[in-house]
Amino acid sequence: xxxxxxxxxxxxxxxxxxxxxxxxxxxxxxxxxxxxxxxxxxxxxxxxxxxxxxxxxxxxxxxxxxxxxxxxxxxxxxxxxxxxxxxxxxxxxxxxxxxxxxxxxxxxxxxxxxxxxxxxxxxxxxxxxxxxxxxxxxxxxxxxxxxxxxxxxxxxxxxxxxxxxxxxxxxxxxxxxxxxxxxxxxxxxxxxxxxxxxxxxxxxxxxxxxxxxxxxxxxxxxxxxxxxxxxxxxxxxxxxxxxxxxxxxxxxxx
Amino acid sequence: xxxxxxxxxxxxxxxxxxxxxxxxxxxxxxxxxxxxxxxxxxxxxxxxxxxxxxxxxxxxxxxxxxxxxxxxxxxxxxxxxxxxxxxxxxxxxxxxxxxxxxxxxxxxxxxxxxxxxxxxxxxxxxxxxxxxxxxxxxxxxxxxxxxxxxxxxxxxxxxxxxxxxxxxxxxxxxxxxxxxxxxxxxxxxxxxxxxxxxxxxxxxxxxxxxxxxxxxxxxxxxxxxxxxxxxxxxxxxxxxxxxxxxxxxxxxxxxxxxxxxxxxxxxxxxxxxxxxxxxxxxxxxxxxxxxxxxxxxxxxxxxxxxxxxxxxxxxxxxxxxxxxxxxxxxxxxxxxxxxxxxxxxxxxxxxxxxxxxxxxxxxxxxxxxxxxxxxxxxxxxxxxxxxxxxxxxxxxxxxxxxxxxxxxxxxxxxxxxxxxxxxxxxxxxxxxx
Numbered sequence: 001x002x003x004x005x006x007x008x009x010x011x012x013x014x015x016x017x018x019x020x021x022x023x024x025x026x027x028x029x030x031x032x033x034x035x036x037x038x039x040x041x042x043x044x045x046x047x048x049x050x051x052x053x054x055x056x057x058x059x060x061x062x063x064x065x066x067x068x069x070x071x072x073x074x075x076x077x078x079x080x081x082x083x084x085x086x087x088x089x090x091x092x093x094x095x096x097x098x099x100x101x102x103x104x105x106x107x108x109x110x111x112x113x114x115x116x117x118x119x120x121x122x123x124x125x126x127x128x129x130x131x132x133x134x135x136x137x138x139x140x141x142x143x144x145x146x147x148x149x150x151x152x153x154x155x156x157x158x159x160x161x162x163x164x165x166x167x168x169x170x171x172x173x174x175x176x177x178x179x180x181x182x183x184x185x186x187x188x189x190x191x192x193x194x195x196x197x198x199x200x201x202x203x204x205x206x207x208x209x210x211x212x213x214x215x216x217x218x219x220x221x222x223x224x225x226x227x228x229x230x231x232x233x234x235x236x237x238x239x240x241x242x243x244x245x246x247x248x249x250x251x252x253x254x
Numbered sequence: 255x256x257x258x259x260x261x262x263x264x265x266x267x268x269x270x271x272x273x274x275x276x277x278x279x280x281x282x283x284x285x286x287x288x289x290x291x292x293x294x295x296x297x298x299x300x301x302x303x304x305x306x307x308x309x310x311x312x313x314x315x316x317x318x319x320x321x322x323x324x325x326x327x328x329x330x331x332x333x334x335x336x337x338x339x340x341x342x343x344x345x346x347x348x349x350x351x352x353x354x355x356x357x358x359x360x361x362x363x364x365x366x367x368x369x370x371x372x373x374x375x376x377x378x379x380x381x382x383x384x385x386x387x388x389x390x391x392x393x394x395x396x397x398x399x400x401x402x403x404x405x406x407x408x409x410x411x412x413x414x415x416x417x418x419x420x421x422x423x424x425x426x427x428x429x430x431x432x433x434x435x436x437x438x439x440x441x442x443x444x445x446x447x448x449x450x451x452x453x454x455x456x457x458x459x460x461x462x463x464x465x466x467x468x469x470x471x472x473x474x475x476x477x478x479x480x481x482x483x484x485x486x487x488x489x490x491x492x493x494x495x496x497x498x499x500x501x502x503x504x505x506x507x508x509x510x511x512x513x514x515x516x517x518x519x520x521x522x523x524x525x526x527x528x529x530x531x532x533x534x535x536x537x538x539x540x541x542x543x544x545x546x547x548x549x550x551x552x553x554x555x556x557x558x559x560x561x562x563x564x565x566x567x568x569x570x571x572x573x574x575x576x577x578x579x580x581x582x583x584x585x586x587x588x589x590x591x592x593x594x595x596x597x598x599x600x601x602x603x604x605x606x607x608x609x610x611x612x613x614x615x616x617x618x619x620x621x622x623x624x625x626x627x628x629x630x631x632x633x634x635x636x637x638x639x640x641x642x643x644x645x646x647x648x649x650x651x652x653x654x655x656x657x658x659x660x661x662x663x664x665x666x667x668x669x670x671x672x673x674x675x676x677x678x679x680x681x682x683x684x685x686x687x
Contacts, residue, residue: 048646051638076648088643092661101657102647109648141661158647 001026001063001197002166008057009046015056016042018222024166027194031208031233032201034219035241040201041085043219044170047199048082049075062166076102077109079165083155083172090142095154096124098142099161106162127160131187149180156187167191168199173207185210205237220248263316263435263466264298270322271403280376286386291402297395306394309581309613310523310552315466315494320435323405326350327431331357335488336425336455338678343423343453344369350430350465351406351438357425366416366448368409372439375409380443384474389500394525396496400470404439407469412448412479421451421482421672428467428493429459440471444479444507451482453675456519458490466494473501473509477532480508482671487515487522488682491547494521505532511539512670513553514679517546517575517686527556530564530592540666541570542679544659544686545578545610552581557599559592559622568599571666573659574610575687585617586629592622599629604662606636656684 002024009017016039024030034040046053047060049072060067062078070078090098104114115123128135133153143151152172159167169188173181188198188211200211208216208230216233218226220241225248226232236244275287299316300307326349333347346369347357353371361369375381389397412418428436444450458465475481487495501509515522528537543551557566572580580603588595603612616629637658644654660667663683670676 050642050646071651072642072645073648073650073654076646082646084643084646088637088640090637090640090643090658090661092664093657098644098647098649098657101653102644102649105650105653106648162647 003061004058006058007046007055007060009042009053009055011042011053016222017046019058020219020223022217022224024197024199026197028215029192029198029200029211029213031213031216032199032219033203033205033216033233033236035245036203038219039222040219041170044082044168044199044201047075047080047168048072073105074109076164077106081159081162081164081167083152083159083167083169085170085174087143087151087155089144089146091144093142095138095140095142099124099158103161123161127157130160130190131156132183133157148175149177152176152184153180156184160187160191165196166199167196168201170201171203172200173202173204181207182210205233208233218244220244262319266319266322267399267403268295275402276405278373278376282382283376287402290386290390290398294395294398294402300395306554306583309579310550312496312523315521318433320433320466322435324350324430324432324434326352326429328354328356331427331429331459333357333425333427333457335457336427338423338453338455338675341421341423341453341674341678343421346408346422346424347427348406348408348424348438349427350434351426351436351467353406353408364418366413367418368411368413369422370409372407372409372441373405375441378409378411380411381409381441384443384472385441386472388472388502388529389470389498392500392525392527394498396468397470397498400437400439400468400498404437404470406437407439409440410442410452412444412450414445415447416445417449418451421453424452424454426454426456426467427459428457428465428489429462430465431461431463433463434465436465436467438467438469440469442471442473442481444473444475444481446477446479448476449480451484451672453484453486453672455486456489456493456495458493458518462492464492467496469495469497471499473499475501475503475507475509477504478506479504482510482512484512484672484675485514485524486675486679486682487519489519491518491520493519495519496523498525499527501526501528501537502531503529503535503537506534508536510537510671512675513539513541514682515543515545515551516682517544517549520549522549522551523554524552525554527558528566529558529560530566531560533561533563535561535564537566538669539566539568539570540669541582542663542666542683543570543572543580544575544683545573545580546575546686547578548576549578550581551579552583554583555585557584557586557597559586559588559595559597561591562593562595564592565596566598569666569669570601571663572601572603572612573662574603574605574607574612576607577609578607579611579613582612582614583617584615584629586619586627588618588620588622588625588627590621593624595622595625595627597625597627601631602662602665603633604636604659605633655687659683659687
C-alpha cells in the first residue's frame with residue numbers, strides 16, 4: 001500500500017529524515033518508535049504534506065501513486081489520514097459541519113454524490129458509539145475547549161468517519177490517561193481491516209499493548225535502524241533508547 | 255479658517271452654491287442651509303491632520319472634478335447586483351439619490367408606512383421637528399455640506415404602533431455616465447411602538463463613471479420603537495462613499511445596526527453615531543468589513559450614553575486582503591447622568607494580505623461612576639495550522655479559507671436578526687475571498 005524509498009526531508013534547512021525506507025502492506029499495523037528528535041513526527045507531517053517540511057530526496061508511493069506530488073487535501077482524498085499530535089482548536093467551525101464538508105469533498109474527489117443528511121447522521125451516530133465520543137462534543141466548535149483526551153478521541157472519531165486507507169497516529173497516546181488510551185485503542189482496533197493499514201508513531205511501548213503491531217521499527221537520526229516484531233518494542237522498553245543509540249553509533253563508528 | 259482653497263471640488267462648490275443654495279417651500283429650510291454652508295465654508299474638507307481623518311485621506315477624492323446636481327438617467331438600471339435571494343421586501347430604488355418611482359414598490363396601501371422623496375416631506379410636521387436636529391450637531395464638515403446643498407434623498411415614517419410585516423429594502427444605485435458628486439439626505443422616523451426593518455444596499459451600475467456620494471441619514475427612534483437597520487455595501491471601484499448616520503433613541507427603544515462592507519467600492523467612510531437619549535434604551539452595532547485590492551474602509555462609531563439604565567453592545571470584525579486598509583474607531587461616551595450603563599465594545603481584525611493594514615482605536619470616556627464598560631481589540635493573521643488541519647481532512651484550501659473566515663465572522667453574523675440577510679452576507683463573504 002505504502003512504499004517509502006530513501007526519503008530525505010528537512011525543516012528550516014536542517015535535515016531530519018536521512019534516507020528512510022518503509023514498506024507497509026494492506027492489513028498491517030506498523031509501529032514507529034524512537035527517541036526524541038529522531039524524526040518520528042517529521043515522518044507523519046511529511047506524509048500528510050505540511051508545508052514547512054521540505055522533501056529533499058526519495059519517493060513515497062501510495063498504491064503506486066506519487067504522494068509527494070499531491071496537495072495535502074488530495075493526499076487526504078487519496079486515503080491518507082494523520083491523527084495530529086496537537087489537534088488545532090477552531091472556534092466558530094462546528095465539528096459536524098467540518099466533517100460533512102470533509103466527507104463530501106472526499107466523495108466528490110472519488111466521483112461520488114454527497115451523502116444524504118440522514119445517511120450522514122446515521123454514520124455520525126454509529127461512529128460516535130464506536131469511539132465512545134460524546135454527542136455533545138460533536139455538536140460543539142471544532143476542538144474548542146476540549147480536554148487533551150477529548151481532542152485525541154475526536155481525531156479517532158474523524159478517522160472513523162473518513163475511513164482512510166492509511167491511518168497515521170502521531171503520538172496519539174501522549175497526554176492520555178489509561179482509560180482514554182484504552183478507548184482510543186479499542187476504536188482503532190475496530191477500524192482495522194484487510195483493506196487499510198496503520199502507522200502508529202509512539203515514544204512508549206504502552207500503546208502497543210492495546211494496538212498490537214505487526215512490525216516495529218526504530219527510528220534514530222532520521223533512519224530506520226532496527227525492524228522487528230512486537231518483541232522489539234518490549235526489548236526497547238526494557239533496555240531503553242540508549243541501547244539503540246550506543247549500538248547504532250558504534251556501528252557507525254566502525 | 256479655509257484649509258483647502260485650491261482644491262477643485264471645494265472651489266466648485268463655493269462657486270455653485272455661494273449665492274445660490276437649493277431652495278424650496280417652506281423657506282424655513284433656507285436659513286438652515288445658509289448656516290450649514292457657512293460652517294462648511296469655514297472648515298472646508300478635512301485633511302489627515304484632523305484626528306478624525308488621520309488614516310482616511312479625502313484630499314485625492316475632493317481634488318477631482320465632479321458634476322453637481324446632475325439629472326439622473328433612469329435608463330436601463332440593472333438591479334441584479336442588489337438582489338437578496340428570497341428576501342420579500344418593499345423595494346425602494348434611489349438612482350444617484352433620486353427616487354425612482356418605476357422601480358420602487360408602491361407602498362401607498364401599506365397601513366402606517368410613508369415613503370417618499372425627501373423634498374416632498376418638507377411640509378411634514380415631523381420633518382420640521384427632526385431635520386438637521388442631530389447630525390448637524392457633530393463637527394463633520396460633510397454633514398454641513400450635505401445640509402446646505404442636498405437635493406435628493408428619502409423620507410420614511412413608520413406610524414405609531416405600526417409593525418411592518420416586510421422589511422423596506424432601499425437600493426442606492428450610482429449610475430451617472432459622467433463623474434458626479436451626489437448629496438443624498440435621508441430622514442427616517444420610527445414613531446412610538448413602531449417596529450421595522452430597513453435594509454440598504456449600495457451598488458454601482460456597470461456603465462457608471464466615477465462618483466463620490468455624500469450621504470447623511472438621520473434616524474429618530476421614538477419611545478418603545480424598534481428598528482433593525484442593515485447596510486450592505488457592494489458597490490464597485492467607481493464609487494466612493496461618505497456615509498454619516500445619526501440615530502437618536504427615546505425611552506425603551508431598540509436600534510440595531512448591521513454594517514457590512516465588501517470588496518468593491520474604492521473608498522468608504524461610515525460615521526455611525528447613536529445617542530441613547532433616555533433611560534432603558536438598547537443599541538447594538540455590528541460590523542463586518544471584508545476588504546480587497548486597494549480599498550479603504552473606515553468605520554467611525556460613537557455610542558453616546560446620555561441617561562441611566564441603558565445598554566449598548568458593539569462588535570466589529572475586519573478582514574483585510576491584498577493592499578487594502580481598514581480603520582475602526584469606536585468611541586463610547588458615558589455622561590454624568592448615565593448611571594448603571596452597560597456598554598460593551600469589541601473589535602477583532604484578521605489581516606490576510608501581507609501588505610494590508612488595520613488601524614483601530616477603541617475609546618471610552620466615562621463621566622458617571624456606577625457603570626459597567628468593557629472594550630477589547632485583537633489583531634491577528636490567518637492561522638496556517640488551522641488551514642493545514644482542515645486540508646489534512648480533505649478540504650480544499652479555498653474551502654478551508656472560507657470556513658476559517660466564516661468562523662472569524664461568526665460572532666457577528668450569528669447576531670443578525672434576519673436569517674435571509676444573514677445568508678446573503680455569508681454568501682458575499684465567500685464571494686469576496
